[in-house]
Amino acid sequence: MMNSEARVADPKDWIKGATGDWEIVIGMEVHAQVLSKSKLFSGASAEFGGEPNDHVSFVDAAMPGMLPVINEYCVAQAVRTGVGLKAKINRRSVFDRKNYFYPDLPQGYQISQYKQPIVGEGTVTIDLEGGRQVDVGIERLHLEQDAGKSLHDQHPDMSFVDLNRSGVALMEIVSKPDMRSADEAKAYVSKLRQIMRYLGTCDGNMEQGSLRADINVSVRRPGAGFGTRCEIKNVNSIRFMGQAIEYEARRQIDVLEEGGTIDQETRLFDARKGETRSMRSKEEAHDYRYFPDPDLLPLDLEESWIAEIERDIPELPDAKKARLMQAYGLSAYDAGVLVAERASAEFFESVARGRDGKLAANWLINELFGRLNKEGKAIEESPVSAGQLGEIIDLIQAGTISGKMGKDVFEIVWAEGGSPAAVVEARGMKQMTDTGAIEAAVDAIIAANPDKVAQVKAKPTMLGWFVGQVMKSTGGKANPQSVNDILKIKLGI
Amino acid sequence: MSKLTSLTIAEARTSLKERKFSSLELTEAYLAAMEQARILNAYIVETPGRAREMAKASDARLAKGEGGALEGIPLGIKDLFATKGVHTQAASHILDGFEPPYESTVTANLWREGAVMLGKLNMDEFAMGSSNETSYYGNVINPWRRRNSNAALVPGGSSGGSAAAVAAHLCAGATATDTGGSIRQPAAFTGTVGIKPTYGRCSRWGIVAFASSLDQAGPIARDVRDCAIMLKAMASHDPKDTTSVDVPVPDYEAMLGRPIKGMRVGIPREYRVDNMPADIDALWVKGAQWLKEQGAEIVEISLPHTKYALPAYYIVAPAEASSNLARYDGVRYGLRVKGDDIVSMYENTRAAGFGREVQRRVLIGTYVLSAGYYDAYYVRAQKVRTLIKRDFDEAWNRVDVVLTPATPSAAFAPGEITDPVQMYLNDVFTVTVNMAGLPGISVPAGLDPAGLPLSLQLIGKPFGEVTLFQVGHAIEEAAGRFEAPVWW
Numbered sequence: 001m002m003n004s005e006a007r008v009a010d011p012k013d014w015i016k017g018a019t020g021d022w023e024i025v026i027g028m029e030v031h032a033q034v035l036s037k038s039k040l041f042s043g044a045s046a047e048f049g050g051e052p053n054d055h056v057s058f059v060d061a062a063m064p065g066m067l068p069v070i071n072e073y074c075v076a077q078a079v080r081t082g083v084g085l086k087a088k089i090n091r092r093s094v095f096d097r098k099n100y101f102y103p104d105l106p107q108g109y110q111i112s113q114y115k116q117p118i119v120g121e122g123t124v125t126i127d128l129e130g131g132r133q134v135d136v137g138i139e140r141l142h143l144e145q146d147a148g149k150s151l152h153d154q155h156p157d158m159s160f161v162d163l164n165r166s167g168v169a170l171m172e173i174v175s176k177p178d179m180r181s182a183d184e185a186k187a188y189v190s191k192l193r194q195i196m197r198y199l200g201t202c203d204g205n206m207e208q209g210s211l212r213a214d215i216n217v218s219v220r221r222p223g224a225g226f227g228t229r230c231e232i233k234n235v236n237s238i239r240f241m242g243q244a245i246e247y248e249a250r251r252q253i254d255v256l257e258e259g260g261t262i263d264q265e266t267r268l269f270d271a272r273k274g275e276t277r278s279m280r281s282k283e284e285a286h287d288y289r290y291f292p293d294p295d296l297l298p299l300d301l302e303e304s305w306i307a308e309i310e311r312d313i314p315e316l317p318d319a320k321k322a323r324l325m326q327a328y329g330l331s332a333y334d335a336g337v338l339v340a341e342r343a344s345a346e347f348f349e350s351v352a353r354g355r356d357g358k359l360a361a362n363w364l365i366n367e368l369f370g371r372l373n374k375e376g377k378a379i380e381e382s383p384v385s386a387g388q389l390g391e392i393i394d395l396i397q398a399g400t401i402s403g404k405m406g407k408d409v410f411e412i413v414w415a416e417g418g419s420p421a422a423v424v425e426a427r428g429m430k431q432m433t434d435t436g437a438i439e440a441a442v443d444a445i446i447a448a449n450p451d452k453v454a455q456v457k458a459k460p461t462m463l464g465w466f467v468g469q470v471m472k473s474t475g476g477k478a479n480p481q482s483v484n485d486i487l488k489i490k491l492g493i
Numbered sequence: 494m495s496k497l498t499s500l501t502i503a504e505a506r507t508s509l510k511e512r513k514f515s516s517l518e519l520t521e522a523y524l525a526a527m528e529q530a531r532i533l534n535a536y537i538v539e540t541p542g543r544a545r546e547m548a549k550a551s552d553a554r555l556a557k558g559e560g561g562a563l564e565g566i567p568l569g570i571k572d573l574f575a576t577k578g579v580h581t582q583a584a585s586h587i588l589d590g591f592e593p594p595y596e597s598t599v600t601a602n603l604w605r606e607g608a609v610m611l612g613k614l615n616m617d618e619f620a621m622g623s624s625n626e627t628s629y630y631g632n633v634i635n636p637w638r639r640r641n642s643n644a645a646l647v648p649g650g651s652s653g654g655s656a657a658a659v660a661a662h663l664c665a666g667a668t669a670t671d672t673g674g675s676i677r678q679p680a681a682f683t684g685t686v687g688i689k690p691t692y693g694r695c696s697r698w699g700i701v702a703f704a705s706s707l708d709q710a711g712p713i714a715r716d717v718r719d720c721a722i723m724l725k726a727m728a729s730h731d732p733k734d735t736t737s738v739d740v741p742v743p744d745y746e747a748m749l750g751r752p753i754k755g756m757r758v759g760i761p762r763e764y765r766v767d768n769m770p771a772d773i774d775a776l777w778v779k780g781a782q783w784l785k786e787q788g789a790e791i792v793e794i795s796l797p798h799t800k801y802a803l804p805a806y807y808i809v810a811p812a813e814a815s816s817n818l819a820r821y822d823g824v825r826y827g828l829r830v831k832g833d834d835i836v837s838m839y840e841n842t843r844a845a846g847f848g849r850e851v852q853r854r855v856l857i858g859t860y861v862l863s864a865g866y867y868d869a870y871y872v873r874a875q876k877v878r879t880l881i882k883r884d885f886d887e888a889w890n891r892v893d894v895v896l897t898p899a900t901p902s903a904a905f906a907p908g909e910i911t912d913p914v915q916m917y918l919n920d921v922f923t924v925t926v927n928m929a930g931l932p933g934i935s936v937p938a939g940l941d942p943a944g945l946p947l948s949l950q951l952i953g954k955p956f957g958e959v960t961l962f963q964v965g966h967a968i969e970e971a972a973g974r975f976e977a978p979v980w981w
Binding site for chain 1: 574575581583588591593594595597697698699700701702704705706732733734735736812813815816818819820822824825826835836839859862863864867871
């Protein structure tokens with residue numbers, strides 16, 4: 001792992017200022033909601049939505065005398081994520097209290113992990129345009145509770161509090177300051193999201209707030225020491241992250257070029273105006289008075305328990321991509337598209353197994369994904385199953401239908417379902433492979449168009465016109481290759 | 494009827510089984526006694542309706558020859574324990590009107606064994622105090638008075654209501670909690686027996702938290718046997734409290750009366766503090782003598798970090814308390830004093846809701862956890878705690894139990910101690926036990942020249958309650974029992 005400070009941005013990512021070039025340095029704290037039925041320290045449901053305060057236990061509401069009990073499944077999810085980030089799993093970690101007053105924080109403290117997190121250093125490899133890859137260091141991952149939500153629009157002079165989210169498990173994933181452009185930051189969050197979705201540890205649903213980030217941004221002359229950073233709080237879309245970083249970097253460069261200095265502070269991103277603005281300065285920062293939570297014993301993990309989790313880790317995107325390229329002869333681009341979601345890759349493999357991988361990839365990327373996108377459906381909701389798509393490809397490969405006909409079959413199966421072979425049979429879509437019948441059709445076209453026959457001798461590219469006519473007269477069922485071959489012989493070209 | 498209230502739990506248990514009287518009769522006797530003794534202010538809330546209902550249910554079970562270990566026995570419950578649908582306010586104004594929709598594990602265990610609830614007992618606010626003078630509901634008066642004096646005395650604290658109620662026979666036994674001495678010191682001031690079990694022996698679930706790493710529930714009762722009976726019922730492993738320990742609860746009562754011959758009893762030289770009253774020192778010597786006479790071996794030991802225990806305790810306990818009490822913010826339950834905005838609402842509520850001692854400790858706790866002070870105070874106090882534990886670990890190589898005085902003085906008068914630090918010194922013999930997570934029992938051993946009870950403390954190995962009961966019983970046999978003359 002290289003030293004974070006030493007990494008210099010690709011010169012194309014440098015920002016031109018009035019006084020010379022600058023580069024951006026970015027570190028991120030991503031808050032990922034643990035995919036779990038119940039909360040981190042209570043049995044209450046962690047489900048999204050519901051009426052306000054539907055999913056609140058006595059523990060979540062911090063009733064007197066209530067005690068937290070760690071949810072083992074959430075711990076396993078954090079370990080799983082740690083393994084996915086190629087990170088060190090700490091056999092012993094400690095829960096601390098982060099003390100501050102806020103109406104949506106019922107205990108008056110958040111249970112978090114401060115000095116001894118459950119996961120230590122790791123690495124995420126991000127993929128950039130042009131196939132470039134960059135390793136982003138992970139500093140740590142720790143478990144903590146989410147807070148509730150204040151509702152300010154329910155009453156003329158009161159605020160209401162909804163504790164449904166109070167106590168939901170979050171993983172805070174802290175990167176090293178290894179990113180050097182908004183694109184790298186976006187690629188990093190996308191990659192994290194992809195890995196966690198593969199692992200089933202976070203659904204990555206950004207609209208529901210399952211994944212959000214605090215972004216630390218500073219600027220410096222390329223290769224110089226780190227500058228003073230500002231933290232942009234709680235950005236919840238990848239697009240906004242890019243905008244926030246670019247705006248903030250520009251702002252800091254302007255300040256520095258005008259002879260000013262950057263104040264370390266917390267800033268908010270206003271998505272409507274596309275700008276960041278100051279929230280609180282370092283001096284106003286809270287003193288959280290962290291100390292080990294005496295209600296919870298240190299979390300000691302058995303080596304065998306960790307090993308069991310490691311054993312059950314699914315193949316992750318990078319490995320899967322490499323394997324698909326190797327096993328199916330796919331391009332890096334195609335493989336990358338297919339592994340974006342674990343479900344797509346699995347769909348691909350059930351189609352491609354025992355078939356032409358490239359053909360299968362083309363069908364998925366060009367036909368299936370396009371169709372799913374158009375209708376806003378996820379791969380899991382595809383009306384055409386992997387089995388059905390495989391069958392269509394088999395029919396094409398066997399010459400039973402043409403590729404073009406295959407697309408029609410796909411549309412019919414999409415809309416009506418059923419076995420592709422049966423559809424082809426029932427609708428008489430079978431390709432004409434009987435050369436005698438094709439010859440007859442060719443003969444008829446040649447006889448009917450003596451002028452064109454004369455022209456084609458001079459301009460062989462007119463062959464296409466003859467092919468089209470024959471296809472038309474056979475209702476598209478003639479094998480295009482046979483039509484071509486027979487025409488060439490008959491026309492003597 | 495008044496005679497019924499003079500029975501110990503063990504005696505009443507036998508008579509109830511033999512149907513000599515009913516639980517309802519016993520309960521009525523206590524309710525009448527409580528009514529007569531309101532001047533002691535031991536109860537914050539009396540629950541006669543519930544008591545009678547529970548007693549009747551017990552009688553029905555007893556009639557069928559059924560029933561638990563405490564079937565039909567009327568108990569008082571410290572206000573720190575959550576009791577479903579009943580006033581639970583830790584004797585604080587900030588929990589104004591709070592009635593929890595849940596029952597603490599310890600009280601649920603007692604009800605499962607058939608005990609009857611008489612009401613909620615007064616205490617120092619949030620269990621912070623050594624004299625029961627910090628309760629929002631007023632001082633508790635000790636049933637004991639100095640000879641030839643009508644002046645009121647404090648019952649000790651924080652479980653002052655529990656101790657006073659047991660001493661004045663206003664319940665057969667009481668629940669209590671101990672963070673730095675809150676069971677053992679009031680028991681000592683009232684001539685009753687109180688045991689703080691090993692940390693993790695009783696579930697903390699449903700007990701309003703003061704200092705989570707130190708808080709432990711235990712009983713105060715009239716004698717060692719009653720304490721043994723009660724602790725057996727209170728203790729359990731509770732999955733809802735991850736600091737509770739999964740160790741079987743032994744039959745403590747079965748150990749009583751077993752000879753202590755060959756038992757090694759440690760006398761820690763560091764407990765001989767400056768200005769210790771001569772009668773306390775004499776009592777300590779006498780206690781050792783009794784045990785020696787019964788065949789125990791007396792061993793002088795050293796617990797070198799003892800002198801740091803009290804200062805370290807007054808860092809750790811307030812630090813945890815400052816965080817534990819943050820939830821009382823006026824947002825969800827209890828008192829709310831309005832303000833112009835959320836911050837002023839917090840300030841107004843907490844200023845009105847917390848008494849002076851609680852505010853003092855929240856401030857101390859906030860200070861010692863603050864950036865720049867954390868290492869100097871909190872971290873260092875935790876190190877001291879480790880050293881105190883190590884002192885005891887080493888002592889256990891040489892002795893089976895440690896004998897010390899329970900308190901540095903007998904009960905004092907309300908208002909007599911106004912300097913908080915002077916007040917904190919009341920816990921000088923008891924806090925080390927909490928810091929080390931060990932069990933400790935306070936057993937009455939004699940009277941001072943003014944006729945006030947004094948107690949000795951026995952400290953045991955982790956989960957060594959059995960030994961404490963066994964040796965405590967031996968002291969009790971030698972010392973006899975002490976009862977406050979009725980004046981109320």
